[in-house]
Amino acid sequence: TIIILGSNGQIGTELAEALRTKFGAENIITTDIREPQTPSPIQNFETINVLDKAALKSLFEKHKPTQVYLLAAMLSATGEQYPQKAWDLNMNGLLNVLDLAVELGNIKKIFWPSSIAVFGPHSPKVNTPQYCVMDPNSIYGISKLAGERLCEYYHEKYGLDIRSIRYPGIISWKTAPGGGTTDYAVHIFFEALAKGSYESFLSAQTALPMMYMDDAVRATIKLMDAPAESLSIRSSYNLAGVSFTPEMIAEEIKKILPNFGMSYSSGDPRQAIADSWPQSIDDEYARKDWNWDIAYDLEAMTKDMIKNLKTNN
Ligand code: VAH
Numbered sequence: 230t231i232i233i234l235g236s237n238g239q240i241g242t243e244l245a246e247a248l249r250t251k252f253g254a255e256n257i258i259t260t261d262i263r264e265p266q267t268p269s270p271i272q273n274f275e276t277i278n279v280l281d282k283a284a285l286k287s288l289f290e291k292h293k294p295t296q297v298y299l300l301a302a303m304l305s306a307t308g309e310q311y312p313q314k315a316w317d318l319n320m321n322g323l324l325n326v327l328d329l330a331v332e333l334g335n336i337k338k339i340f341w342p343s344s345i346a347v348f349g350p351h352s353p354k355v356n357t358p359q360y361c362v363m364d365p366n367s368i369y370g371i372s373k374l375a376g377e378r379l380c381e382y383y384h385e386k387y388g389l390d391i392r393s394i395r396y397p398g399i400i401s402w403k404t405a406p407g408g409g410t411t412d413y414a415v416h417i418f419f420e421a422l423a424k425g426s427y428e429s430f431l432s433a434q435t436a437l438p439m440m441y442m443d444d445a446v447r448a449t450i451k452l453m454d455a456p457a458e459s460l461s462i463r464s465s466y467n468l469a470g471v472s473f474t475p476e477m478i479a480e481e482i483k484k485i486l487p488n489f490g491m492s493y494s495s496g497d498p499r500q501a502i503a504d505s506w507p508q509s510i511d512d513e514y515a516r517k518d519w520n521w522d523i524a525y526d527l528e529a530m531t532k533d534m535i536k537n538l539k540t541n542n
Pocket of ligand 1: 305
């Protein structure tokens with residue numbers, strides 16, 4: 230049995246689908262703090278708060294999972310509004326899972342998402358390497374950097390097989406992201422189709438590492454399938470996708486929707502968060518250790534997003 234904690238989120242929703250396809254729906258238990266918007270029996274859904282350690286223990290004892298994916302977290306922009314809550318959820322949610330995995334002993338593999346948010350103003354901006362100065366200044370980035378240190382520590386000290394990816398901003402059409410700085414790159418598609426225009430809260434030249442959801446899910450499963458002995462990183466793997474600016478994605482959309490209008494607001498607090506992050510990532514370790522290779526470039530992503538939004542929304 231595989232348990233997904235935080236299955237209602239942007240990544241959780243699609244990871245759950247991919248894992249059901251791979252392992253069979255009957256083997257996947259999805260959970261979140263509240264019911265999904267569109268409940269269906271195939272989800273084997275149970276409500277759980279990852280901060281309730283006793284409830285989490287009962288869930289793990291009931292289902293005896295061999296794998297746990299912990300995707301419950303508060304993202305960067307919302308985290309800046311509620312820093313103490315973000316720290317509590319992101320850190321104690323992780324510690325509850327790690328400590329129960331040590332205590333119960335039946336969880337063979339754990340997946341926990343980190344983020345390019347672990348880099349900060351003094352990290353190299355271009356082709357940011359796996360190892361470098363990391364001075365994140367968002368509570369989300371601080372919690373993800375601390376989380377990476379915990380994952381490596383619990384692997385070294387207790388032998389837990391925890392695997393992690395520093396996700397870039399993720400673009401998808403099935404489930405809207407919740408409270409991230411990179412969310413503009415998702416909103417732009419919805420509004421391009423709904424209104425024919427979009428006002429970006431990030432400036433035209435703000436380059437950020439991004440990735441299409443299909444690639445992010447494929448990378449996650451590829452990492453989880455890799456033989457443990459091939460993994461040289463037990464903090465979290467850099468993963469590069471495509472780096473682009475709001476201006477670039479607007480141009481790409483205009484190739485398909487010629488009348489699309491892009492504008493820019495200023496003064497949004499998310500601009501400072503974005504400015505503290507890298508512009509592009511070097512993912513040599515993911516390529517070397519588990520043969521990672523990106524499939525969707527900006528053009529392919531844009532085409533797929535518009536095609537799916539036109540037929541599904
Ligand atoms: C956020 N989407 O914006 C997340 C992610 C790299 C960005 O961590 O907070």
